[in-house]
Amino acid sequence: MNPTTEIPTQKTPGLVNWLGYLTATLLLALPVAVLTVRSGAWQQGLLLYAVACLGAAILLLLACLMMVLPRFAPWRRAIARRALIALPGSLLLLSLLGGGSYPRIHDISTDLEDPPVFTAAEQRRGANSNSLQLDPQTQALQAEAYPELQTLRSRQAFDDMFDRAVQVATGLGWEIYLQDRNAGVIEAVDSTAIMGFKDDIVIRLRTNADGTVVDLRSVSRVGLGDMGANAKRISAFMERLQQG
Numbered sequence: 112m113n114p115t116t117e118i119p120t121q122k123t124p125g126l127v128n129w130l131g132y133l134t135a136t137l138l139l140a141l142p143v144a145v146l147t148v149r150s151g152a153w154q155q156g157l158l159l160y161a162v163a164c165l166g167a168a169i170l171l172l173l174a175c176l177m178m179v180l181p182r183f184a185p186w187r188r189a190i191a192r193r194a195l196i197a198l199p200g201s202l203l204l205l206s207l208l209g210g211g212s213y214p215r216i217h218d219i220s221t222d223l224e225d226p227p228v229f230t231a232a233e234q235r236r237g238a239n240s241n242s243l244q245l246d247p248q249t250q251a252l253q254a255e256a257y258p259e260l261q262t263l264r265s266r267q268a269f270d271d272m273f274d275r276a277v278q279v280a281t282g283l284g285w286e287i288y289l290q291d292r293n294a295g296v297i298e299a300v301d302s303t304a305i306m307g308f309k310d311d312i313v314i315r316l317r318t319n320a321d322g323t324v325v326d327l328r329s330v331s332r333v334g335l336g337d338m339g340a341n342a343k344r345i346s347a348f349m350e351r352l353q354q355g
Contacts, residue, residue: 134196167200217331219341227315
């Protein structure tokens, strides 16, 4: 009877273990960053978010390098598991880098010569929010970046368009806090899906000889740039409004 031969197990290298610790930490940092932004500390939250995404991408590259090195061959499966933990942050980084190039502006309007004016938003935005004063430089950048954003001219009656505008804004999930039919003004706030950034919107309706003229203005409460969010919001609203 042959004696049982015990095969010694190789101890997991410290680098492999630390790869796991760091990837898990950075993965947990992502929801913490989102909660930090939503709590109001948006600058710190965005910094944490960026560091977590960049760190995850670096660790993913490190894991791939380790898997092709002969010295780490016995632990390739363990390294692959740790690489999967770094994948969400890496994908988020790619989405940020591949999201396109946007001008550093946060105030978008369909009428650059006579933009709609907010009446109730100032009281809701807070002292540390971006100014609602018009900036000629911002308007020039918008004209170059978003030439497709234009005033909507409709043959529908004013009251019908006003009701339709309220319906579309509500359908898009905007919180309407002002409806002034006499002035032809609707004001609302919209929040971004993940970070919860709040942007204020004013819809202005006017009558002309052919029907109704509709303009929008969307302004972010914080941040120098909006990653195209305000322009996309205006485009989505105008598209739905014309479908009615």
